[in-house]
Amino acid sequence: MDDWLHRAPTALRGKRVFRLGLAANYGIDEDGVRAAMDRGVNLFLWTMRAGGLGNPLREALKQRREHVAVVGFAQAGWFGWGVRRGAEKLLRELGTDHLDVYLLGWLGIGSAWTSATERELLHLRESGKVRALGVSIHDRPRAGELAGSSPLDLLMIRYNAAHPGAERDIFPHVRDARPSVLAYTATAWRRLLKKPKGWERPAMTAGDCYRFQLSSPHVDLALTGPKSRAEIEENLDALAKGPLTADEEAWMREFGRAVHG
Numbered sequence: 001m002d003d004w005l006h007r008a009p010t011a012l013r014g015k016r017v018f019r020l021g022l023a024a025n026y027g028i029d030e031d032g033v034r035a036a037m038d039r040g041v042n043l044f045l046w047t048m049r050a051g052g053l054g055n056p057l058r059e060a061l062k063q064r065r066e067h068v069a070v071v072g073f074a075q076a077g078w079f080g081w082g083v084r085r086g087a088e089k090l091l092r093e094l095g096t097d098h099l100d101v102y103l104l105g106w107l108g109i110g111s112a113w114t115s116a117t118e119r120e121l122l123h124l125r126e127s128g129k130v131r132a133l134g135v136s137i138h139d140r141p142r143a144g145e146l147a148g149s150s151p152l153d154l155l156m157i158r159y160n161a162a163h164p165g166a167e168r169d170i171f172p173h174v175r176d177a178r179p180s181v182l183a184y185t186a187t188a189w190r191r192l193l194k195k196p197k198g199w200e201r202p203a204m205t206a207g208d209c210y211r212f213q214l215s216s217p218h219v220d221l222a223l224t225g226p227k228s229r230a231e232i233e234e235n236l237d238a239l240a241k242g243p244l245t246a247d248e249e250a251w252m253r254e255f256g257r258a259v260h261g
Contacts, residue, residue: 009220011132011153011180017043023225024053032229069100077104077111083120102130107137140169147173159183161256171218183213184223207238215244
C-alpha cells in the first residue's frame with residue numbers, strides 16, 4: 001500500500017520502494033550508503049561515479065534482489081549498439097540479470113531518441129534484461145510529447161521550487177501514472193540553499209527541497225546526492241515531517257521565484 005514515503009510506481013512493475021532514491025556521485029562513502037539502506041532506502045542510481053555505492057549495492061542485489069531497484073544509464077546513448085552494449089556492461093558490473101530501469105541520459109544532448117535506439121531499448125525490455133525504459137531530459141515540451149506518445153516507462157526530469165515548469169509542460173500529459181516521474185535537481189544545483197539578494201526570510205534546506213518534490217501528486221520518486229552520511233541522515237530526517245502544508249508550499253514557491261530571478 002502506498003503512503004507518503006513509499007510507492008510502487010508503474011515503471012517498477014509493482015515493486016514498492018522508498019520514494020527518495022540515492023545517487024552516490026557526489027562523494028558519499030560506503031558507511032553513508034549502508035546507513036541509508038538501514039533506514040529503508042532501496043532505490044539507487046548507478047553512474048560512472050558510483051563512489052561508495054558499489055559494494056553495498058552489489059551485496060544488496062545478491063541478497064535481496066526483489067527488494068532493491070537500480071536505475072542505470074546508457075553510456076553511448078546515441079547509437080543502437082551503444083544502448084545494447086551499455087546495458088550488458090551494467091549487468092556485468094552489478095552482477096545482476098536485469099536492470100529495473102534503463103535510461104537514455106540527457107536526451108537530445110547526451111543521447112538520442114531514434115529508430116535504432118528505440119528498437120534496442122524495446123528489445124532489451126522484451127528480453128527481460130531491462131524491466132523499464134526511461135530518459136532523463138531537460139526539454140520539457142519534448143518530455144510532455146514523449147509522455148503521451150512513446151513506449152517510455154519513466155521520465156527523469158528537473159523539478160524544484162525554482163523550476164516548476166513541469167507542472168505546465170509535462171504533468172498534464174501523464175495518464176494513469178504512466179510514465180512514472182523521477183524528479184531530480186531538487187536544490188537547483190544548491191541555488192535554493194542560499195538566500196537571493198533582498199530575501200530576508202530563511203532559505204530552503206535540502207530537506208525542504210525533497211519535500212517540495214515529493215509533495216507533488218505527479219512525482220513518484222526523487223533523487224538525493226549527498227556528500228556524506230550526515231547529509232543523507234539530515235535529508236531522511238526532514239522527510240519525517242510529511243508533505244508540505246499549504247503555508248510551507250506558498251513560501252517555498254515564493255522563494256523559488258526569487259531564486260529564479
